[in-house]
Amino acid sequence: MVRYKRLSMPFKILAFYLLFLFLISIGNKSFIAYFGNNYLILNIEAFADFFFISLIYYKLFRNSLITKVLQIALPVVLLSYIYNSIFLQPFNVTFPGYALATNKVLFIILSLLLFKQMLAEPLEINITKQGIFWFNIAVLLNSTTMFLNDYLVNYYAKGTVNPVVRYFWNYSDIIFNLILGIAIVVETSENNKRVNA
Numbered sequence: 001m002v003r004y005k006r007l008s009m010p011f012k013i014l015a016f017y018l019l020f021l022f023l024i025s026i027g028n029k030s031f032i033a034y035f036g037n038n039y040l041i042l043n044i045e046a047f048a049d050f051f052f053i054s055l056i057y058y059k060l061f062r063n064s065l066i067t068k069v070l071q072i073a074l075p076v077v078l079l080s081y082i083y084n085s086i087f088l089q090p091f092n093v094t095f096p097g098y099a100l101a102t103n104k105v106l107f108i109i110l111s112l113l114l115f116k117q118m119l120a121e122p123l124e125i126n127i128t129k130q131g132i133f134w135f136n137i138a139v140l141l142n143s144t145t146m147f148l149n150d151y152l153v154n155y156y157a158k159g160t161v162n163p164v165v166r167y168f169w170n171y172s173d174i175i176f177n178l179i180l181g182i183a184i185v186v187e188t189s190e191n192n193k194r195v196n197a
Contacts, residue, residue, distance in 0.1 A: 010059040011131055011187045017052035018180055021045075035092075043091040046099035047081055050074075050106070053139060057110045060132060062121075066113060077102070100150040104143040111140040131187025138179035145172050 024045055032038045051074070058070045081099045085091040089098055114136050118127075127133045149169055 008187070010056045010135075011184055013052060013056050013059065014135060014180060015184060017048070017056070018177065018184070020048055020052070021177065039093065039095055040091050043081070043085045043096045043099070046096050046103060047078060049100075049103050050077055050081070053103075053107055054110070056135070057114065060114060061117065063117065073106075077106070097150050101147055104147040104150060107139050107143040108147075111136050111143065129186060131183045134179055134183035134186055138176050138183060141179070142172060142176040
């Protein structure tokens with residue numbers, strides 16, 4: 001009998017995250033048409049981004065100090081996002097730039113720490129054949145390219161947004177999702193080697 005190994009827990013979480021992003025993007029246009037903006041959806045997305053990405057990193061790190069910090073940070077950061085969406089950048093009238101930009105800073109730190117772990121404990125597998133590498137590259141690339149954009153969106157809203165900025169935003173998201181997809185495909189191809197039962 002032949003059996004296939006399944007995705008590891010971090011990549012199962014990543015698959016759910018990509019499904020969530022897909023569902024959010026489907027509802028986005030209708031939400032804008034009905035409410036006139038998508039700020040509520042973006043607030044939910046900021047919460048979900050932090051929750052899913054942090055949980056994935058939590059599962060990938062082997063350093064107990066980092067995992068303890070993530071356990072403490074998760075509820076603290078989520079509560080601060082709720083505070084931000086109610087008082088600082090109300091979810092019905094303002095883009096959640098603070099929450100999204102905070103995500104980016106935290107994700108940059110986490111991705112660099114994970115790269116450090118990967119260098120300290122190298123595997124005998126080519127780095128491009130490791131799903132963890134592609135996941136980490138996607139997070140680092142997206143976080144560094146979108147950081148400034150997240151802070152400036154409310155400034156853009158006061159005037160005309162340059163189309164270049166809009167295209168940059170959209171293409172950065174597309175590239176992010178594609179690389180995350182590559183991470184899952186690579187992880188699946190490595191883990192779906194046949195194992196005799």
